[in-house]
Amino acid sequence: MTAILEVREVVRAFGGLRAVDDASLDVEAGSITALIGPNGAGKSTLFNVISGFLSAERGQVHFEGRRIDRSQPHRIARRGLVRTFQVPRTLTRMSVMDNIMVAATHHPGERLNGLAFRPSAARTRERGARERAVELLALFRLDGHAGEYAGVLSGGQRKLLDFARVLMAEPRLVLLDEPMAGVNPALGRQLIDHVLRLRTEAGMTFLFVEHDLDIVMESSDQVIVMNEGRVIASGDPQQVRGDQRVIDAYLGTAGPQ
C-alpha cells in the first residue's frame, strides 16, 4: 500500500504551547484512518496544518507525493484534499442547494472571464453540477429542503450537508473533524455507511478525528493516536487497543512511582 498523505516531523506552537510537536504519520491510500487522542492532543491543530489553514513551523506534509505544507487552503482543496470542520460551516443565508452547488469544481461560470467568454461552457457545467447536487441531496435525504435557507437545518442535517458538500468537491482524501459529534446514533450509522461505501466504490481515502472509540474500532482500518502533540502509536484497531501508551494517555498514568 502506498501512502496518500505523509506528515513528517510537523511542529506548530501557539506561544509557548507546542500544540503539534514533531508529529509524523502516514495515511494509506484507500484506507479509513482514525486519528484519536485525549482533548488537547493536537488533532485539530494537525488537521488545520494539513489542510493549509495553519502553517507548520517545521516539518513537511506531502499529499500524493507533492509537498503541500506551503500551499494555501484553496490550492490544497483543488488538489483533492478536502476537509470538514468540527462545527459545520453551513452557509446559512444561502439555499441548501447553493450550499452544495458552490463546491462544484472546474466551473467556468465561477470566473468573470468564463462568464463573459465561455457562457455555454458555464451553462453546461452548471447543469452537470446541478444533476450531481440533486443526487447528493437525495443520498443524504436533504432533497426535501433543497430550496430552503440552510440556516433552518438542524445540527445533524448540517453535518450531512457539510459532508455532501465535501463530496461535491470531488476529493480523493477527505478529512473529517469529529463527524459524529452532535449527531444522533442512527444518523451517525448512516454517515459511516456512506464512508464505507465511498471507500469501496469511489476509492476515496478518509482520515477522521473521532472521540467515540467504539465507532473508531469498528469502522477504521488504521488508528493513529496522538497525545501532547506527538503521535504515540499507530496500527490496526486491535494493536492500538492493547497498547500500554495509549491506555496511559487516555486513563492517565498512576503518577510518579
Add this chain to the structure above:
Amino acid sequence: MSTIASFGFWSFVGIVAGIYTLFALGIQVQFGFAGLLNFGQVAFMGIGAYTMAILVVKEDLNMWLAAGCGVVLAMLAALLLGLPTLRLRADYFAITTIAFSEILRYVATNEDRLTGGSQGTINLAGIGRASQYDGAWQSFLGKVERNLHVSSDAAMLILVWTVALLAVAMVFVLMRTPWGRVLKSIREDEDAAASLGKNVFLYKLQALALGAGLGAVAGVFYAWQFSFFSPDDFAPLITFFAWMIVILGGLGRAWTVPVGALVFGVIFAGTRFFDFPPFSLLDSTERAYVRLIVIGLVIIGLMLFRPQGIFGSRKEMVLE
C-alpha cells in the same frame, strides 16, 4: 411651501437619489454580497470625478473617454488598496479603507497644481482661470433635452436613472451566476469557501474593484450634476450615507438599493420643510444638521423594529 410642489426641486432629489443608487450599489456588492466592510467608498467617487475633470480640463480629452479613465483608475486604485489589506481581518480592513479615503482627500486638498486644491475644480487650470470641465456634457444634455422634448432637469433625471437601473440589473444578474454564488459563500464563511477550493482573496479583490467602479460612475455623474466640486465633497460622511441607504433598503439584494436611495433622498431633502416649531427656531444652516439627526433616528428606529431594512428578508436576518 412652494418648493414642495415644484418639479425642479423633486427632480433634483431624484437625480441625487440616482447618483446615490450607483454609489451605494458599490457598497451592496462589497458588503451585501461579499461581506467586505468598505468605509472608504467615497474615495472611489472622488477618483472618478477628479480623473474625469482633470483629463477634460488639462488634457482636453473627450468627456466619455475621460469618464471611462476615471472608472478604470478607481478600479485600479481598489486593486492597489486591496492587495495589501484584503488579507487582514475584516475590522482591520475596515480601518484601512477609512484611512485610504482620508489620505486621498488630503492629497486632493494639498496637490493644488493637480486638483485645484481646497478651492476645488474652479482652479483646475490655475488660479483665476475659472475652468469648467462640463461644457461637453452640457451640450450633450442639451441634445437629449431637444430630442426628448423635456427640461434639462428631466433629461438629467432620465440619464442618471437609466445608468443606475442598468447597473442594478447588472448586479442583479451577476449575483445569480456561479460567480455571485461564490461571492455569497465568502460572505457567509470565508474558511468554508477556501476549504472548497475557492480563491477567497481573488474574489474579494474583484468585489472591491467592481464596487469601486460603481462608485466612480457615481462620481462622474456627481461632477456633471454640480458643475463644480472640491475635496470636501468627498468627506467620510458621504460613505456613511451609502451605508445608510444599503441598510435602509435591505442587505444582500440589488434592487433594494434604489429604494433605499429614494427614501434617503426624500428624508434628506424633506427635512428642509421642517418650518414649524421647534424647527422654526433654528436658522437654515442649523436645520441642515437636523436632517442628519432625523436620518440617524430613522436608522435607529429601523434597527429596532425592522432590522432587515425596508425590503430585506427578516427570515435571512435571524438565521445563524
